[in-house]
Amino acid sequence: MTAATASLPLTPALASPRALAARDPWAMVPSLGNLDAYISAANRLPLLTPEEELRFATRLREHNDLEAASRLVLSHLRLVVSISRQYLGYGLPHGDLIQEGNVGLMKAVKRFDPGQGVRLVSYALHWIKAEIHEYILKNWRLVKVATTKAQRKLFFNLRSMKRDFKNGAADADVHRQSLSSAEIDLVAAQLNVKREEVIEMETRMAGGEVALDPTPDDGEDAFGPITYLADEREEPSRLIESKRRDALAGDGIARALESLDPRSRRIVESRWLQVKDDGSGGLTLHDLAAEYGVSAERIRQIEVAAMKKMRAALAVEAA
Structure with a gap:
């Protein structure tokens, strides 16, 4: 019984239903x-x-x-129990x-x-x-599987229709078996939805959920998708390293070159930082040897x- 129902002023005898059941069946309020x-x-309850x-x-x-509201609610509690049994297959607490x-x-x-004339x-x-339905859609999966009217219709009918197609197979077997092309067309026609929507909902309901990050209860060898889904490019230490490397490749090298004497700087720049007119690499050792008159x-x-x-x-720059 819900807290909201329990808050209704039913009768003073609700605290001890067994003692008053014989003379007042309305006192038989279910135990929490x-x-x-x-x-x-x-x-x-009558x-x-x-x-x-x-x-x-x-x-x-x-x-x-x-008091009248209480009588109306209590007399229909068995109806709720009966309807709720139809949804036990979703794995949620009864x-x-x-x-x-x-x-x-x-x-x-x-x-x-x-005054409308209906019961x-x-x-x-x-x-x-x-x-x-709303409770099931919010709690059956972490990711909501049905948002449109057609998806809701499929969600609450596809399971039973698949069972009928598979001649009463168990729930687990029904989920593993895919609908044939003819069965998909039949479901779409009976529920007045698109064929593509039937295929999509079947895929959603057949798929399971995996924790992104394993819990301690999963054991030391547990492996979660978070391990390979992480974008290492955005990892803080890698970002710092990348920025430092970029800085060294730019201003750092320029300052390192300034620490050299003119001849040494000329040799390094000619060998590694310049490109010939034909697009090939820098000067060779022999080219520079001829220029400076040495071996x-x-x-x-x-x-x-x-x-x-x-x-x-550069090591000083990086420190």
Whole structure:
């Protein structure tokens, strides 16, 4: 029973239903915390005759009589229990389904107009199912699977239709078996939805959910998608490293070159930072040897010494 239902002023004897059950069946309010006891007690509550229902509904509508509202709600608790059983296949607690259905029942009682000439049971069906449907859609999956009218229609009918197609197969087997092309067309025609929507909903309902980040209960070897979904380019330490590398490649190298003598700088720039007119690399050791009138080995020695000095300068920049 929901907290909202429990708040209604039913009778003073509600605290001890067994003691008063014999002389007042309306005192048999279900016990909280025990679902079987609740269902058993709800099924023992008496139904209202059409005359009693009309009288209580009129009292509620014209005089806001909460005692009348209580009688209308309690007499239909078994209806909520019956409807909630139809949705046990979604893996949600039966007690929660009943609770949501009770919320829908109370909404129906509040809005019920006895002057329309229909029984409350017919009117309440819509409200009870609407609340249960909304609860299932919010809690069946972390990711909402049905948002449009067509998707909701498919969500609450596709399971039973697949079971009919597969001749009463178990729920788990039904999910694993895909609809054939002819079955997809049949579902689309019966529910008046697009064929593509049937395929999409079947895929959504067949898919499972995986935790992005494994919990400690999953064990030390657990592996979550967050491991390979992370964008390493945005990882803070990598961003800092990248910025530092860019700085060294720009201003850092320029300052390192300034630490060299003119000849050493000329050799490094000609060898590594300049391109010939034909698009090829910089000057060769022999080209520079001819320019300075020394051997190619001497140019190589100067280059090695210059590069060593530049690396030291860059290390200071990075520190």
